[in-house]
Amino acid sequence: MGHCCSKSVTFAVDDDKRPETLPSEVHSTTNGATSSNKNTPAHSFSSSPFQTHYPAGVDPSPSWTPKKFFKWPFPPPSPAKPITSEIMKRQATRKVKESPVATEVESGEAERAEPTLDKTFGFSKNLCAKYELGKEVGRGHFGHTCSGKAKKGQFKNQPVAIKIISKAKMTTAIAIEDVRREVKILKALSGHENTVKFYDAFEDAQNIYIVMELCEGGELLDRILSRGGRYAEDDAKTIVVQILRVVAFCHLQGVVHRDLKPENFLFATRDEDAPLKIIDFGLSDFSRPDERLNDIVGSAYYVAPEVLHRSYSIEADIWSIGVIAYILLCGSRPFWSRTESGIFRSVLRADPNYNDSPWPNVSPEAKDFVKRLLNKDHRKRMTTAQALGHPWLRDEKHSIPLDIQTFKLVKSYVRATSFKRAALKALSKALTQDHIIYLRAQFNHLEPKDGFVTLDNFRLALAKNMTDTMKESRIPDILIAMESLSYKGMYFEEFCAAAISTYQIEALEEWESIASTAFAYFEQEGNKVTTVEELAQEMNLGASAYNLLKDWIRTSDGKLSLLGYTKFLHGVTVRSSHNARRQ
Known part of the structure; x- marks a missing residue:
């Protein structure tokens, strides 16, 4: 949980984390087979966020990323x-x-x-019998990575990457559990085409060794630099689609990566069209249903606002993808400062710049795409599956994957009151074609029979995509709350009502038009006479909220007004209900 303090909060930053005291060597991520040590002098800042390869004697711009763990101020x-x-x-x-x-x-x-501390992991202890260690190819905060070669077995003579994590650095039970979780997640998710392949894990008295695919194409960061700091819009689409697809797979399994950035995506080969691979699950965690994570981890430039507020889930990854997409399209970071605390303030308070060059030449669809990922309200961001159906990326070459949010929203819908379901049905009739395309894709993933779906369809869809991490994150527990679907079918029209998020629709520019159209349907079929007391009961609020709710009901006929309808759909936030109690 976050900490509350009556005084204004400032971000605490260690002196050794400030750019003014940059280390002479900046290392890339530990899983990479790409980067050698790079010298970054202090005070070398420019408009470009990336380091470039200048001749000797010419200062490069920094590629430094602040440390992964951030201090957070505690109350005095x-x-x-x-x-x-x-x-x-x-x-x-x-x-x-x-x-x-x-x-x-x-x-x-x-x-x-x-x-x-028990630092035994149960891994094999005969690394040297099976693999030959080569030179170091990458180094990070928790270990380093070497190239290697398989000596025997089906991968004989095949080059591999071997991540080496020192047991001496595992000084707490939490650190040990982090390594166990990293291996577990990497092993379970390595079947995806855009995840680095996991081969084996070993240990000895000193280290843990994670053997995986060697990606020789370098980091996404290096490719961006080689293209002059940014990608052409069409090429950026190819990169973003691959990132979204693999992160959508992670989220479906209940895994939040928590450290998405260009350094953690590698190309399999040096070919221009080589597939992109996600790496480094060292900070990843399980995102269990109805639970929020609260530890602040990640990389400062890519960290989401809700992470800094210590209450987040998979939506934090969506924000990081938005930052990457912004960088790909314009070559600069959306949030920047010379200090970590300054970066955090920018993330929390500032809006990205979409006015300066090259944004005037970027398509409106691309701008809308980035804006809908970088919404500071995590509830209003697109999911990865929705992003893949966005007009900027809509293409016959890729499909829209199964979205875990569909299950969460349907779960809430079947547990809602009949009045709330009527309001959502009216809203679904006013949806744009973009939403219908996404919802149709989700409905088809459930493989409806005779035009409708039941609980079995939802269960089979999860089983079809299940890995060990889905069990670990308890994603199937969602089905328990959807038990009522065992006895009835849900046709596409009702599925649309069940699987839409009011918050996401509110983020659209045409929200007012959608709300007015939806209210017209609601007036015809769902609106009814209600009292303040009944409305409060519908929304699970006490008597302290009556003053807030009375303005939502028309005095002429006792039914919800347009304002009341939209507020009812949105729901009363915790802050609003607290304000009502104080009145």
């Missing part, structure tokens, strides 16, 4: 705390001096209480 401690602590220390010292026997007993108990 009580002034009495240090005094109390000091008194307790003095009392303990006095007792020890008076009783030497007690000292021996207490020290013995302390030694016995000291936990011993």
Whole structure:
């Protein structure tokens, strides 16, 4: 959970994280087989966010990315705390001096209480018998990566990448669990064409060794630099589609990557049309239904606002993809500052610049695409599947994948009141063709029989796409809350009502027109006389919200007004309900 403080919050930044004290060597990600050490002098900033390869004696611009773990300010401690602590220390010292026997007993108990970390993972211990280690090809915060070659088996003489993680750096149980989770996720997801292939894992007394596919095409970051800092719009589409497809697969499995950036995408070969591979699941975690993550991890330039607020889920990855798409299209970062705290303030408060060159020459569809990914309200962002159906990317060469959000929204719909379902049905009749295309794709993924779907269709769709990580993240638990679909079928018209997000539709420029059209349908078929008390009960609110709700009901006939209809669809946020209670 986040920390609350009555005073204004400022971001704490270590001196060693400031650009003014950049290290002389900046290393690429640990899974890459691409980058050698790069020298980045302090104070070398320019309008381009990327390092370029200049002749000797010419300062390059920085490619430095702030450290992955960020400090977060905590509320100031009580002034009495240090005094109390000091008194307790003095009392303990006095007792020890008076009783030497007690000292021996207490020290013995302390030694016995000291936990011993279990750093055994159960992996094979014969790495050298199967693989030959080569030179180092990449280094990161948690380890380094070497090239290698298989000595025997089906991969004999095949080049591989071997990520080496030191056990000495695993100083906590959490760090050990992170490594276990990284191997588990990489192993389960490596079947996707845009995920680096996992081959095996080994260990010895000093290290963990993760053997995987060697991607020799270099980082996406290097390709961007080789193209002068940005991609042509058509080429950018090819990159973004691959990123969205693999991240959509991760999200369907209940995995949030949490560190998406150009350095963590490698090309399989040096060919121009080589497939892109996602790497480095070291910061990834499981995103379980109805749970929010709260630890602040990632890379500063790509971190989502809700991550800084310590309450986030898979939507944080969508934001990072938006940052990557922005960089691909214009060659600069949407949020930038000289310090980590400045970057965070920019992410939380500033809007990206879409006015300066080259944005005037970028298509309106591309701008709309990026804006809908970089919405600061995570509920209004497109999902990866929706993004693949966006007009900018709509193409016969790729399909729209199954979207985990469909399951979450249908779950909420079947548990909603009949009044709320009527409001959503009216909204679904006003949807644009873009939404219909996406919803039709989702409906077809469920393989309807005789034109409708039941709980079995949802269950089989998950089973068809299931990996071990889906079980670990408990995604199938969603089906428990959809039990009522066992006894009835859902036709496409009702599916549209069930699988739409009011928040996402509110983000559209044509929202007012959609809302007016939807309200007209609602007036004909769903609107009914209601009281403030009944409306509060519909929305699971108490008497303190009555003042807020009374303006939603027309005095002329006691039915919802247009304002009331749109607010009812949106729902009362926690902040709104708190404000109502204070009135």
